[in-house]
Amino acid sequence: MLRRIRHNWRPEKGQPLTELDKKVLYYQNKGCLVPSRRLIKTPEQIEGIRRSGVVNTGVLDLVEKEIKAGMSTAEIDRLVYDYTVSHGAIPAPLNYEGFPKSVCTSINEVVCHGIPSEEEILEEGDIINVDVSTILDGYYSDASRMFIIGQTTPEKEKLVRVAKECLQIGMEAARPFGFVGDIGHAIQKHAERNGFSVVRDLCGHGVGLEFHEDPDVEHFGKKGTGMLLVPGMVFTIEPMINMGTYRVFVDEEDGWTVVTEDELPSAQWEHTFVMTEDGLEILTY
DSSP states (O other), X not given: OOOOOOOOOOOOTTXXXXXXXXXXXXXXXXXXXXXXXXXXXXXXHHHHHHHHHHHHHHHHHHHHHHOOTTOBHHHHHHHHHHHHHHTXXXXXXXXXXXXXXXXXXXXXXXXXXXXXXXXOBOOTTOEEEEEEEEEETTEEEEEEEEEEOSXXXXXXXXXXXXXXXXXXXXXHXXXXXXBHHHHHHHHHHHHHHTTOEEOOSOOEEEOSSSSSEEEEEOSSOOTTOSOBOOTTOEEEEOOEEESSOSXXXXXXXXXXXXXXXXXXXXXXXXXXXXXXTTEEEESOO
């Protein structure tokens, strides 16, 4: 969910100002929201997150190979758990704030946080988001993919395609010393141009040393708003694109499953990125 936290950039005590300090302080003095130094990952930390991302990507590659009609979402959960632990890692969702499974499986009108179940069987024409997060040696990575089960409707196919395009467009809009709002503006413009809406109650987030860190990465909004994007920041972009209204609700029975208010389909793609001097580098696919 969205948070509002103000950070301050503090140069290291007793050290001369670096060029990075000067750039960030320039924006801070203009009243912009800037990251704290703790959000800037060291090269060693980035390498650790990258290694975690390799396992995370391997999990999704396995799911892509095995997923099919007639499979229960509980089977997907077992695939994720077994692969992750066999590679010396931990599924980050398992027992996170009480979440009972190792992966989120969100079918059709479920936007996100769907809980795998033996009773939930994939059918021809379903679209499903599989959201995988991995902890390896204390480093977190996060990604999701959409899968179309067999043949589906042209409308669902378009939704899945446009959601993926939104991720790519958001990635291209993210530049060093730009702003998080630049990402959301580009995503919202593309989604709405195609007749879809962008979920506003959930967002991307910083990641790496914790499951969820700052900044909030909203997938709608205005250019030049939100937190300054500084090299060394690691975060997800994960637009949730709805066929109908952007409004959603949380299932009261399980307290997790997020569903579109009009129960029309939703699609989402997600990568973890590190901001570099040249733009974004993808750490999970």
